[in-house]
Amino acid sequence: MKLKFYFLLLTILLVAVWSIMLVIAIERSGWAFYAVEVLITLSLIFLFIFYRKVVKPLQTIGNGMELLREQDFSSRLTTVGQVEADRIVQVFNKMMDQLKNERLRLREQNHFLDLLISASPMGVIILTFDGEISMINKAALCFLGNVTEEDVKNLHLKDIDLPLIDEIEQIPLNSTQTIRLSDSMIYRCSRLSFIDRGFAHPFILIESLTSEVIKAEKKAYEKVIRMIAHEVNNSVAGISSTLESVNGVLETMNDTDDLQDVMKVCIERNISLSKFITNFADVVKIPEPQTNLVDLNKRVEACKIFMENICRSRNIQLNMELCNEPINVDIDIALFEQVILNIIKNAAESIGDNGDIYIRTTTSPLQLEIGDTGKGISKEVETKIFSPFFSTKPNGQGIGLIFIRDVLTKHNCSFSLKTYSDGITRFKILFN
Numbered sequence: 328m329k330l331k332f333y334f335l336l337l338t339i340l341l342v343a344v345w346s347i348m349l350v351i352a353i354e355r356s357g358w359a360f361y362a363v364e365v366l367i368t369l370s371l372i373f374l375f376i377f378y379r380k381v382v383k384p385l386q387t388i389g390n391g392m393e394l395l396r397e398q399d400f401s402s403r404l405t406t407v408g409q410v411e412a413d414r415i416v417q418v419f420n421k422m423m424d425q426l427k428n429e430r431l432r433l434r435e436q437n438h439f440l441d442l443l444i445s446a447s448p449m450g451v452i453i454l455t456f457d458g459e460i461s462m463i464n465k466a467a468l469c470f471l472g473n474v475t476e477e478d479v480k481n482l483h484l485k486d487i488d489l490p491l492i493d494e495i496e497q498i499p500l501n502s503t504q505t506i507r508l509s510d511s512m513i514y515r516c517s518r519l520s521f522i523d524r525g526f527a528h529p530f531i532l533i534e535s536l537t538s539e540v541i542k543a544e545k546k547a548y549e550k551v552i553r554m555i556a557h558e559v560n561n562s563v564a565g566i567s568s569t570l571e572s573v574n575g576v577l578e579t580m581n582d583t584d585d586l587q588d589v590m591k592v593c594i595e596r597n598i599s600l601s602k603f604i605t606n607f608a609d610v611v612k613i614p615e616p617q618t619n620l621v622d623l624n625k626r627v628e629a630c631k632i633f634m635e636n637i638c639r640s641r642n643i644q645l646n647m648e649l650c651n652e653p654i655n656v657d658i659d660i661a662l663f664e665q666v667i668l669n670i671i672k673n674a675a676e677s678i679g680d681n682g683d684i685y686i687r688t689t690t691s692p693l694q695l696e697i698g699d700t701g702k703g704i705s706k707e708v709e710t711k712i713f714s715p716f717f718s719t720k721p722n723g724q725g726i727g728l729i730f731i732r733d734v735l736t737k738h739n740c741s742f743s744l745k746t747y748s749d750g751i752t753r754f755k756i757l758f759n
Contacts, residue, residue: 387412391419401427450533456526458483470514470533472741490743491516495531505536509704509745511713511732513537541736563601570594613730616659616737623654623688623695630667631686634675641680645671648687656693656758662734669727670697670754677701677752685751698753703746712744 387404394402403420406413444451450467452460459481468474471489479487484496494506495516503517515534520527574590577583631645638645674684678701685698704712713732728744735742741757 388415388419391416394423448535450531450535452531452533454484454529454531456528458529460484467531467533470512470535490745491533495533500529507710509709509712509743511537511541511742513540541732545733560601563597567594567597567601570597613662613733613737616662616734618657618659618738620655620657621660623656623658624649625653626658626660626664627667627686627688627695630664630671634668634671637672638675638684641675641678643675643678643681644683646683646685648685650688650690652690654688654690654693658738659734663738666731666734666756667695667697669731673727674699674701674752674754677703693758695756695758696753698751700750701752703750703752704744705746709745 391404403423404416406416444462444464447464448466450470451462451464452467453462455461460479460483461481463476463479468476468479471479471491474489484492490508491506491512491514494508495518498504498516498518500518500520503515506514506516508514513536515536517532518529519532520529522528570590570593574587574594577587577590627649628647631647635645671684671686674697678684678699682700684700685696687696687698688694689696713728732742735756739759741759742755744752744754746752
């Protein structure tokens with residue numbers, strides 16, 4: 328623009344000079360007038376050549392700079408008929424073609440990566456340089472607890488109150504850890520980074536290992552339990568038969584009352600041993616749910632009536648907060664009632680004596696919650712409570728929560744068990 332302005336200014340000055348010279352030449356006559364005409368003609372030719380050789384090429388190059396500044400890689404420059412300038416134009420147009428193709432390639436690549444991230448079963452969270460969530464895919468939202476993108480986008484990890492995020496925040500950069508939550512879910516989480524514009528751009532990968540780990544655990548303990556149950560039951564059957572025979576003989580003899588009492592104790596212990604190992608065997612033989620649409624509130628009330636006497640004997644109050652409207656869920660009544668009874672039983676055992684159990688149902692979300700005022704669950708125990716054979720009870724077998732986990736998993740329910748800041752331990756079952 329400045330160059331055109333200067334050229335226009337020069338033209339105006341020349342026109343003014345020509346006008347003055349022409350007036351002077353008219354006053355004089357003869358050769359002076361013709362000399363001025365020749366001078367004006369030569370000046371016009373010079374201006375034309377100057378414009379074609381200098382002004383127009385420089386103007387074209389200036390337009391190219393504007394296109395680069397605006398990142399308009401679709402436009403092209405035209406040749407101006409000046410050799411050196413046209414060479415610059417050709418190089419510029421070739422560069423613009425390359426930039427356009429590169430931008431198109433990057434757009435296609437980014438679109439492909441966006442589709443890949445969106446469809447990936449692995450959770451992906453991309454952070455900004457300031458540590459805010461800039462992108463999160465559906466898998467990650469599901470792992471976090473079915474939250475929406477609006478709930479977490481543009482937030483720092485420390486500002487998000489979710490169990491998995493709390494654990495991920497503790498992972499050092501460029502490292503991978505396996506995380507086990509209180510809802511029996513297991514994840515392999517990685518905090519990594521890639522270079523973007525010369526800076527390390529952080530991102531998080533979340534891979535669910537729950538199904539693989541549970542299958543491996545179940546396969547391992549099924550084999551062990553079957554082998555133990557087979558050997559123990561064979562031995563128990565033989566021992567029981569022998570003890571019954573010996574006890575029958577002792578009953579026909581005199582002065583054998585003490586021995587008969589000992590034999591009865593041995594028979595009872597043998598029967599207890601058989602029941603003990605049968606409990607383990609039953610865990611690996613949970614049938615597939617035969618589901619029906621039933622009112623969850625009615626099933627909870629039935630379980631409450633069944634457990635009232637046990638709780639009353641320990642001075643434990645069962646508090647019900649059920650929805651006024653029916654909550655229809657698709658469940659196997661027998662299996663699910665056994666789950667509810669086990670949870671209430673565990674809550675009562677955690678309390679011991681003198682306490683409260685809270686049973687609540689909600690429709691939004693569709694959830695059953697059983698809380699207790701017991702001694703609570705420590706942070707260290709939270710990650711182990713759904714592990715096979717783990718128990719905090721002195722005589723616990725560690726199979727009750729495994730049964731609950733497997734039944735709820737078969738019903739496609741999400742669940743969690745943890746002690747909250749108010750001191751209440753809550754078992755939450757979310758119907759998906």
